[in-house]
Amino acid sequence: MKCLLVSLQYNANITGLKYIASNVLDKGHDARILFLAGYLEPTLNPAIENFIRDYNPDLIGISLMSIEFYPAKNLTRLLRERFQIPIIWGGVHVTTKPDECLKYADYICIGEGERVIVSILEHLHYKGKDVLPEVPGIWTRYNGEEIRQPDSPPEMNLDNLPFPEYLSDYYYGFHKNRIYNFAQNPDLFRKYALYGGTHYMTITTRGCPFNCGYCANSSLVKVYGKKVRERSVENCIEELKKVTKYSYVLYINFQDDCFFIHNREWIKKFCEEYQKYINLPFLVRAIPTMLDREKLFMLKNAGLSMVVMGVQTGSDRVNFNIYDRKIHFTSVKQSAKLISEFKVLPYYEMIVDNPYETEDDMIESINSMTKLKKPYTISLAHLTFFPGTPLTQKALNDNIIDPEAYLYRYMVNIDYTYLNKLLYMTPYLPCFLIRYLNKRAAARKLIHLTLTNSLFFLVKRTIEPVVYTFLITRSLNYNVKWTVKTIIGNWKSALAKFLFNFLSKGDMEFDERLKLAKKEMPSLFEK
Numbered sequence: 001m002k003c004l005l006v007s008l009q010y011n012a013n014i015t016g017l018k019y020i021a022s023n024v025l026d027k028g029h030d031a032r033i034l035f036l037a038g039y040l041e042p043t044l045n046p047a048i049e050n051f052i053r054d055y056n057p058d059l060i061g062i063s064l065m066s067i068e069f070y071p072a073k074n075l076t077r078l079l080r081e082r083f084q085i086p087i088i089w090g091g092v093h094v095t096t097k098p099d100e101c102l103k104y105a106d107y108i109c110i111g112e113g114e115r116v117i118v119s120i121l122e123h124l125h126y127k128g129k130d131v132l133p134e135v136p137g138i139w140t141r142y143n144g145e146e147i148r149q150p151d152s153p154p155e156m157n158l159d160n161l162p163f164p165e166y167l168s169d170y171y172y173g174f175h176k177n178r179i180y181n182f183a184q185n186p187d188l189f190r191k192y193a194l195y196g197g198t199h200y201m202t203i204t205t206r207g208c209p210f211n212c213g214y215c216a217n218s219s220l221v222k223v224y225g226k227k228v229r230e231r232s233v234e235n236c237i238e239e240l241k242k243v244t245k246y247s248y249v250l251y252i253n254f255q256d257d258c259f260f261i262h263n264r265e266w267i268k269k270f271c272e273e274y275q276k277y278i279n280l281p282f283l284v285r286a287i288p289t290m291l292d293r294e295k296l297f298m299l300k301n302a303g304l305s306m307v308v309m310g311v312q313t314g315s316d317r318v319n320f321n322i323y324d325r326k327i328h329f330t331s332v333k334q335s336a337k338l339i340s341e342f343k344v345l346p347y348y349e350m351i352v353d354n355p356y357e358t359e360d361d362m363i364e365s366i367n368s369m370t371k372l373k374k375p376y377t378i379s380l381a382h383l384t385f386f387p388g389t390p391l392t393q394k395a396l397n398d399n400i401i402d403p404e405a406y407l408y409r410y411m412v413n414i415d416y417t418y419l420n421k422l423l424y425m426t427p428y429l430p431c432f433l434i435r436y437l438n439k440r441a442a443a444r445k446l447i448h449l450t451l452t453n454s455l456f457f458l459v460k461r462t463i464e465p466v467v468y469t470f471l472i473t474r475s476l477n478y479n480v481k482w483t484v485k486t487i488i489g490n491w492k493s494a495l496a497k498f499l500f501n502f503l504s505k506g507d508m509e510f511d512e513r514l515k516l517a518k519k520e521m522p523s524l525f526e527k
Contacts, residue, residue, distance in 0.1 A: 001121040002030040004057035008068040008075065010037045010510065012173065012182070012192035013201040015255070016091070016113075017063050018164030023114040025170075026162040029121050032057070035173040035182070037192060038510045040071045040517045044078040051172070051179045052083065058124050061117060062105070063091040066386065066406045069100075070514065074524050076104050086129050088120060096219045096388040098139055102146060108139045111152050111223040114161055154224045158206065158231040163239040166200060166246060190248065198486070199253040199283075200243045205230045208257035210287060212312075213324035214351070217257070219388030228261050237273045244278060250486055251305065252282035259284035260295055267295045271302035281305035281476060283345075288327055291335040296342050305475040306345040309335060313351060314368025315361040322356045324390065329368050336372040345475040346376035352420050354383040355400050359440055362419045366438045369423065370431040375467050378427050382414045413511070418444070421456045428463045429455065 003024050007014045017033055024031040032055060036048070052060075060079060064072040068091075076087055090109035094101045101108050106129075109116045116137040123133045132142045137152030155161060169183045173192065182189040190197035207228035208217045243249055262270070274282075283306035284299070296304075311332050312323060319325045339346045350365075357365075369378075385392040385401050395401040414420055418441070426434055433455075437448055473483045518525055 001059070001125045002032075002055065002057040003059045003061060003117060003121055004052065004055060005031060005033045005061045005063065006075070007033065007035050007063055008037070008039060008071045009065065010192070011194045012037075012189055012197075013194050013199075014063070015164065015201050015203065017061075018168070018171075019161060020061070020113045020117050021168070021170065022162040022164045024117060024121065027118045029118065032170045032172060033168075034179075035171070035192065036071075036075070037174070038068075038071060038513060039174070040074055040510075040513050041078075042517075042520055044082060045174070045177060047177055047179050048174060049082055052079075052085075057085060059088060059117070059121055060085050061088045061090060061109075061113070063113075064089060064093050065091060066093040066096075067510075069093055069407050070517070070524060073104050074517070074521070077524075086120075086124065088117070090116075092216055092220070093387070095223055096216060096386065102139050102141065106140065107133070110137050110139060112137075112154050114155065116152055151223055154206070154229070156227075156229055158229055159235045163202075163235070166243050166249070186248075195251075195253075197248055198250040200240075200246075200249045200251070201253045201255055202236070202239060203231075203255050204236050204259070205256045205261060209261055209290070210257075210325065213322070213390040213394075214383065214386070214392075215389065216386045218390060219386070230262060230266070233266060233269045233273055236270065237277055240274075240278045244280070250280065250482075252278065252280055254282060254284045256285060258287040258290050259299075260286055260290040260292055262295075264292075264294060264298075267298055271298045274302045279303065281482070283308060283347075285309070286335070288331040288335040291338055293338060296338055296344075300342045300344060304342075304344050305472075306347055307339050308347045308349065309339070311348045311350055311369075313354075313357070313361070314365035315357070318354065318357050318361050318365070322354065322391070323351075332368075333371060336376065340373040340376070343474050345471040347379065348372070348376060349379045349381065350423060351383050352380050352423065353415050353417075355395070359419070362423070363438055363440065366419065366423050366426060366434065369426040370434050372427075374427060375471055376427050377464075377468055377471065378424060380414050380420060380424055418449070418452060421452055425452075425455060425459045428459045428467055 005017045005021055007017055012035055014033070014035070021031040021033055034051065062072050062075065072089060079085070079087060086106045088107040088109055089101050089105040090113045094108050095110050098108055098110055107120060116135060119135040120133060120138065123131070123135060132147060133140065134149060136150050138149045140147050167183050167186060167189060169181065171182045172179050173182050173188060175188055180188050186197070194201070205228050207224060207226070208215075209228055211218050211221060211226070240252060243252070281303050284304065285308045288309060288311070312325060313319055314329055316328055319327055336346060336348075384406050385395050386406055396403060422434065422437055437452055439448060469487065472486055476482045476486070
């Protein structure tokens with residue numbers, strides 16, 4: 001049996017689909033992945049049609065985050081005009097909005113897809129598509145009725161899953177009206193991969209120990225449970241050994257919600273094995289209350305270069321009462337001090353454009369951030385009301401959001417407000433200057449507006465790149481050769497940020513294409 005897995009996102013680092021494809025192959029079936037970056041055209045391109053016709057899959061799977069809902073809906077329509085192949089949807093959006101998604105796909109997968117896809121393939125092989133599949137995790141329609149199978153339990157032993165290949169020979173991409181094999185065209189893959197393909201994305205755990213009210217994890221926990229599942233050190237290292245053959249991979253990017261969830265014994269063993277077999281710089285994500293000096297010390301010696309830490313806000317009121325995130329800013333300060341002490345690159349994530357955040361909250365947040373140990377870098381993200389979260393339900397009840405707003409707007413598409421600009425400049429300007437400019441709208445004068453706008457341009461174009469380059473160099477223990485390789489490897493990503501500010505080129509293109517599609521295909525956007 002053959003399965004075609006389709007990704008519509010703009011980032012070619014598709015860890016989830018690669019896991020599913022690896023498991024399909026491991027169980028004796030065939031799989032291909034087709035990367036269709038933001039495909040939202042009124043007709044099916046002949047190259048795509050011919051590729052599918054030549055491969056002749058028994059099942060087509062479409063993976064989607066919320067932002068890819070309309071592209072998935074459109075692609076499904078186009079595929080049905082040309083083929084009689086069953087279509088299954090899966091991914092975060094399907095799990096959080098199953099009723100909506102079942103209107104368009106033959107099957108939808110609730111939860112993890114590795115075992116479910118294999119089970120559907122075997123069902124199609126032995127019983128055919130006209131027989132109702134009794135597969136846990138599958139919803140479908142049968143004789144006009146909606147059939148919901150019980151949830152498929154998540155895989156508790158992650159070592160049972162074959163890990164994905166970085167650049168497999170079954171991974172294809174659509175580019176300029178042609179289909180390319182990425183393994184045979186690695187430069188093309190790197191064009192679409194985050195950070196130009198210099199970062200290898202992987203996970204050592206599934207799940208998050210927190211249940212924040214704004215995060216999609218708060219709705220996914222109903223399916224996956226609260227337990228954080230982890231891979232063994234041996235399993236992780238075996239995967240990474242295969243990555244070292246790619247000379248352009250400069251970093252290992254661990255995408256776990258919190259790498260520090262591992263206990264000290266696991267971390268110690270990991271560091272020993274990592275230094276022995278991998279020896280590449282790497283970055284991890286952290287939750288402030290879970291940062292640990294001993295773990296940080298071991299990881300730094302093993303090659304830790306960057307810590308991405310979610311701060312979200314400098315206001316305890318917003319964190320506790322709005323986000324249901326039980327983390328005091330004092331914990332952030334302590335963690336930031338630790339990160340600075342070990343001279344890894346600090347990258348702090350903040351949420352802005354929150355309708356429940358008052359002007360005083362934002363001013364407090366900016367003042368709080370001035371208290372963190374410098375130098376550090378910062379990232380701002382627009383508050384996205386993901387479906388199924390407690391905060392989204394509250395906002396819907398309060399009638400302050402469009403129920404479908406999350407389908408149109410990227411998190412990085414922030415508003416260029418006065419206080420957002422000021423927050424972004426906090427790591428790069430003297431504290432006294434930030435505090436001088438940090439005023440309520442009623443107290444601002446022309447000098448404040450002029451200074452903020454002028455400094456924002458200066459920071460984005462000169463100060464931020466200089467600080468970032470210094471932090472990279474320091475995090476790599478002043479290894480000039482490796483710093484140069486990092487800067488050269490990431491120059492396209494840096495250029496895009498320079499040109500488009502908070503919004504990447506892919507995001508800009510998708511926003512424009514979505515607006516055009518609403519004019520060209522209004523029926524696609526009808527409920």
